[in-house]
Amino acid sequence: MKVGGSLSIWLFIGISLLVNGALIxxxxxxxxxxxxxxxxxxxxLHASIWWGALLFAAGAFxxxxxxxxxxxxxx
Amino acid sequence: MTLAxxxxxxxxxxxxxxxxxxxxxxxxxxxxxxxxxxxxxxNTGEDFFMAGREMTAWVAGLAFLSANLGSLELMxxxxxxxxxxxxxxxxxxxxxxxxxLFLALVMMPFYHICKTHSVPGYLKLRFGPGSQALSSxxxxxxxVLMSGINMYAMAVVMRVVLGWDIHFSIWVSSIxxxxxxxxxGLRSAIFNEVLQFFxxxxxxxxxxxxxxxxxxxxxxxxxxILQNLTAQNVAxxxxxxxxxxxxxxxxxxxxxxxxxxxxxGLGAVISMGYWTTDxxxxxxxxxxxxxxxxxxxxxxxxxxxxxVPFIVILPGLLGLALLRxxxxxxxxxxxxxxxxxSDTGRAQGLHSFDEVLPLMLARYCGPGLLGLxxxxxxxxxxxxxxxxxxxxxxxxxYDIYGxxxxxxxxxxxxxxxxxxxxxxxxxxxxxxxxxxxxxxSIMDYVQALFSFxxxxxxxxxLLGMLWKRATPAGGFWGLFAxxxxxxxxxxxxxxxxxxxEYVALSPHAQDQAQNMFRALWCWLICVGVTFVVSMLxxxxxxxxxxxxxxGLTPIPPEPPVSIFLxxxxxxxxxxxxxxxxxxxxx
Numbered sequence: 001m002k003v004g005g006s007l008s009i010w011l012f013i014g015i016s017l018l019v020n021g022a023l024i025x026x027x028x029x030x031x032x033x034x035x036x037x038x039x040x041x042x043x044x045l046h047a048s049i050w051w052g053a054l055l056f057a058a059g060a061f062x063x064x065x066x067x068x069x070x071x072x073x074x075x
Numbered sequence: 076m077t078l079a080x081x082x083x084x085x086x087x088x089x090x091x092x093x094x095x096x097x098x099x100x101x102x103x104x105x106x107x108x109x110x111x112x113x114x115x116x117x118n119t120g121e122d123f124f125m126a127g128r129e130m131t132a133w134v135a136g137l138a139f140l141s142a143n144l145g146s147l148e149l150m151x152x153x154x155x156x157x158x159x160x161x162x163x164x165x166x167x168x169x170x171x172x173x174x175x176l177f178l179a180l181v182m183m184p185f186y187h188i189c190k191t192h193s194v195p196g197y198l199k200l201r202f203g204p205g206s207q208a209l210s211s212x213x214x215x216x217x218x219v220l221m222s223g224i225n226m227y228a229m230a231v232v233m234r235v236v237l238g239w240d241i242h243f244s245i246w247v248s249s250i251x252x253x254x255x256x257x258x259x260g261l262r263s264a265i266f267n268e269v270l271q272f273f274x275x276x277x278x279x280x281x282x283x284x285x286x287x288x289x290x291x292x293x294x295x296x297x298x299x300i301l302q303n304l305t306a307q308n309v310a311x312x313x314x315x316x317x318x319x320x321x322x323x324x325x326x327x328x329x330x331x332x333x334x335x336x337x338x339x340g341l342g343a344v345i346s347m348g349y350w351t352t353d354x355x356x357x358x359x360x361x362x363x364x365x366x367x368x369x370x371x372x373x374x375x376x377x378x379x380x381x382x383v384p385f386i387v388i389l390p391g392l393l394g395l396a397l398l399r400x401x402x403x404x405x406x407x408x409x410x411x412x413x414x415x416x417s418d419t420g421r422a423q424g425l426h427s428f429d430e431v432l433p434l435m436l437a438r439y440c441g442p443g444l445l446g447l448x449x450x451x452x453x454x455x456x457x458x459x460x461x462x463x464x465x466x467x468x469x470x471x472x473y474d475i476y477g478x479x480x481x482x483x484x485x486x487x488x489x490x491x492x493x494x495x496x497x498x499x500x501x502x503x504x505x506x507x508x509x510x511x512x513x514x515x516s517i518m519d520y521v522q523a524l525f526s527f528x529x530x531x532x533x534x535x536x537l538l539g540m541l542w543k544r545a546t547p548a549g550g551f552w553g554l555f556a557x558x559x560x561x562x563x564x565x566x567x568x569x570x571x572x573x574x575x576e577y578v579a580l581s582p583h584a585q586d587q588a589q590n591m592f593r594a595l596w597c598w599l600i601c602v603g604v605t606f607v608v609s610m611l612x613x614x615x616x617x618x619x620x621x622x623x624x625x626g627l628t629p630i631p632p633e634p635p636v637s638i639f640l641x642x643x644x645x646x647x648x649x650x651x652x653x654x655x656x657x658x659x660x661x
Contacts, residue, residue, distance in 0.1 A: 007112065009134060009266055013273050016105055020098055020277065020447055027094045027443030040441045042285050048443050051281055 008071055014062025021056030028052050088236045088430065089437040095446025102274065102450045103251055106267050106457070110255025113263045120486045123260035123493050124192060124469045125362050132368040134269055136375030139359040140383075141268035142462030144275055149387055149455050150232060153435075154428030156391025157409055159330045160300075160315030161660060163391065164384045168318075169342040171380050172653045174350035176646050178360070179373035182351050184630050185540050186361060187369045189622045193361075193466075194354045194536065195474040201539040201623045202550030204478060209554055210535075211474035213528045214354060215467055219500045222463035223507025229456045230508065235416065236433040237449065245508050248453065252460045253501040257494045261362060261469070264461040268359075271454035272379075278451025279386040282432070285439040286393035299396035303406055315395065318660040331583035332591065340591025344598040348533030355466040366631060370642035377649050381656065387432075394431035398438075407434075460504070468496035527565070530594035531557025534601035542609075543617065543624045549609030557601025564593045 028048025036043070064070070091099075117123040130138070155163040191197045195214065199207035230244035255263050290296040297316045304312035314321040314328040321327045322334040350356060350373075363369035398407040407426070414420045415427035426434060436448040472492045477484050484492070535554040538545045567574045568589060576582045579592040620627045638644050 009269060012105065012109060012266070013270055016102075016270055016274065017277065019101055020274075020450075023094050023098055023101075024443035024447060027092075027441070031441060036441065041438050042289060043441070045285070045288070047281055047285060047439065048441055051444065055277055 007068060008066040010062050011066040011068070014059045014064075014066060016059070017055045018059025018063055021052050021054070021059050023052070024048050025052030025056055088426075088433050089445060089449075091237065091446060091449065092442040094443045095449065098443065098446035099450050099453065102454065103247075106251060106255055106270070109266055109270070110258040110263050113259030113266065116262055117258070117260035118490065120192075120472075120489045120493075122262065123490045124465075124472065125358075126260070126262040126265055128362055129364045130265060130359075130362040130368070130372075132363060132371035132375060134265060135360055135363040135368060135372035137272045137379070138265040138268040138362075139356055139372055140376040140379050141272040141275070141458045142264075142356050142359055144272070144383070144455050144458060148459070149275070149279065149452060150429045150432045152387045153391040153394075153432040154409075154430070156388040157394050157431045158391075158428050160328075160395075161318055161388060161392060162314075162321075162328060162330050162332075164318060164388045164660070165337050165341060166346075167380060167384045167388070168653060168656060169337060170346040171350060172377050172649065173342055174346040175373045175377035175380065176650060177347060178351045178357075179370045179377075179642060180646050182536075182540060183360065183369050183373065184366060185623060185625075185628060186357065187363070187366050188628060188630075191361070192473045193470050194352050194357055194532075195470055197536065197623070198539070198550065199474070199478065201620075202535070202545075203547040205547065205551040206535065206554055207474055207478060209551065209558075210528070210532055211470050211478070213558075215470045215475060217528065218355065218463050218467045218470075219503040220507050222460050222467075222500070223504035224511055225456070225459060225463075226504055227508035227511045231416070232429065232433075232452075235427075235430065241512075245505060248457055249460065249501050249505055252457050252464065253498055256461050256465050256468075257497040260490075260493065261358065261465050264465040265359060265362060267461060268458045271458040274447070274454045275451045276386065278447040278449075278454075279390075279432075281444060282435045282439060282448075283385050283389040283393065286390065286397065286435065290393060290396050296392060296396050300392060303396060307406065307408065316392070316660075318657060320661055325581035325583045325588075330588055331581060331585045332579075332588035333581070336579070336584075336588055336591040336595070340595040343595075344530050344533065345591065345594045347537075348529040348531075348594070348598070352532045352536045353529060354470060355462045358466050358469060359462075367634065367636075367640070367642065371645065374642055374645045374649055378645075378652075381649070381652060390432050390435045394435055398431070398434060460501075464497050464500040464504070467500040468493045471496045471500075527558050527561040527597075530561065530598040531601035534598045535605065538602060538605050538609075539624070541625045543620055543627055544609055544614050545605055546609040546612040546614050548612040549605040549607075552608045553601045553603075553605025556604040557597045560600045561593055561597035564596060 025048070028046060028051075031048060032046060116127075121127055152163055152166065155166075186197060189197060189200055191200065193211070195207045195211035198210055226245055226249060229248070230239075230241045233239045233244040234241050255267060259266070287293065287296065290299055300315050301312050304315060311321065311327055311329060319334065322332070322337060325331050325333050360369055360372045363372050394409070398409075399405060400407050409415070409426050409428050409431060410420065412427040412429055415425040415430070433452075436445065440448050472489050476492055477489060481488075531554050534557055535550050538553070539550060564574075564578050568578055573582075575584050575589060578584075578596070579589045581588070584592070617627055622628050633641060633643075
């Protein structure tokens with residue numbers, strides 16, 4: 001739904017997921033290259049990488065799907 | 076003030092990296108940006124207090140759930156799961172789902188059709204100004220007091236978990252909430268609640284996933300809990316992973332409760348009272364754009380509520396199974412908060428039940444993920460607080476100021492009053508937080524005080540909606556007697572602990588069990604008094620009850636939409652899923 005102006009509520013969700021996903025993914029890749037001295041439990045699963053990637057992908061989808069330009073075109 | 080300045084030298088449970096801090100700062104920036112963006116969208120009373128009544132079912136439903144998902148809810152119930160086992164899941168299933176479906180399919184049409192701004196507003200239409208004044212004054216004050224208590228408790232947790240200064244946590248989080256709610260009203264609160272809902276799931280979902288991998292699935296988790304609790308000589312170790320099978324006897328489960336307390340006290344009274352009459356959550360649904368959306372919203376909320384134990388209860392159980400002292404490798408046993416946070420407890424390195432979720436977070440989450448998890452906790456706190464202050468502003472403006480002080484207030488004045496009330500509500504909350512800091516026993520009394528009003532209010536609203544013979548005098552005196560009896564039972568048990576045996580039917584009853592039975596009795600008293608007084612007093616004519624009471628309210632027929640868009644269809648699906656869960660975890 002829209003909340004006034006031309007921005008959808010879901011666009012903000014997308015921005016949040018996109019930025020957080022990017023930060024977590026980048027952090028996970030850095031840890032992969034430079035393994036920590038005291039790793040967390042199940043470090044070998046590299047949750048930061050796949051969870052960050054998942055959030056990034058979901059955020060990108062929301063940002064594109066609910067971008068102001070696309071919403072205007074759909075009206 | 077920067078975050079770096081707020082970090083104090085005290086030892087903390089987790090240590091945040093730069094990327095973690097970046098995630099937290101980004102969250103604060105985003106919620107403030109949303110408030111600023113919506114500033115121009117809250118110019119009328121309907122806009123500011125009801126979000127223009129234009130929310131879709133999804134938005135209203137997610138906000139409905141998110142307003143309840145405070146951080147204390149997350150950490151507190153994870154702690155309760157550690158303390159009581161899977162019995163804590165009753166508060167998410169039988170203690171929520173039936174009530175949410177009841178709200179959606181039975182009560183929502185009345186709230187929606189009468190176009191009330193609040194639950195006390197409905198009571199005014201149905202029972203007159205006496206009931207409205209009683210419920211609105213108690214709700215308004217208890218809401219901001221509770222908000223302050225939650226704020227204090229959250230700040231304590233932030234100090235323990237992150238080592239943050241307690242004043243910093245209180246001021247930064249509350250000023251942020253005050254700004255975005257005062258700017259954009261309910262629309263801004265709802266909007267942020269939806270954002271917070273996503274962040275809570277994104278930040279907390281990894282814990283149960285990784286925890287189950289480590290424990291070897293559900294069966295591995297059960298076996299480890301049984302093994303650990305048996306080794307620690309805990310009574311009834313098998314009861315920690317069974318939902319119903321140990322509820323035949325008060326002494327056979329860690330909560331000291333039986334199925335009567337859970338089904339009738341929790342399921343039929345407390346949860347019904349909370350989910351159907353607590354304006355904090357109901358306000359979100361009242362913002363729905365039409366009746367179908369208003370009915371669908373609680374059903375959507377119920378579907379997600381059913382999944383919340385996965386991110387709240389499961390981490391508590393995983394803590395029972397997996398948490399070990401990192402230095403000695405021995406099993407870690409968490410203790411009550413007052414012991415853990417005392418000087419002795421801190422010196423011994425003890426952790427409280429409520430720390431189980433942050434402990435699990437620190438166990439699995441490295442840089443970035445940790446920041447997101449902490450953001451989830453902060454987001455939970457802020458969504459709960461925003462819910463409190465926006466509900467307070469509405470009830471104060473419409474049901475106290477507009478009904479008792481200035482009956483001719485213009486719409487413009489009400490919006491202005493709403494903005495000021497938001498700021499005042501936050502200020503009172505901060506004051507309460509500092510009051511509790513000086514005398515922590517206040518916390519117990521205010522929490523109990525809040526619970527006094529919920530159960531009887533449900534009795535009054537329910538009879539008002541379903542029984543046309545209920546009279547204004549009956550409604551008022553029923554509510555009054557129910558509330559008074561609840562206070563009386565609480566005081567009796569405080570003054571004479573042996574009274575627990577009579578109030579909660581068992582000397583084994585723990586705090587939660589006492590709450591369940593007290594609620595059940597005071598609800599029955601409310602209903603009984605309402606019935607008797609109504610039969611002795613003159614009823615309102617039918618014409619005055621149209622739109623307010625079952626049988627006298629023409630419910631608009633369902634529009635000819637696909638079955639997949641009908642609330643009844645989704646309500647049945649949610650109910651089936653609810654029963655399946657009870658059987659799986661029986």
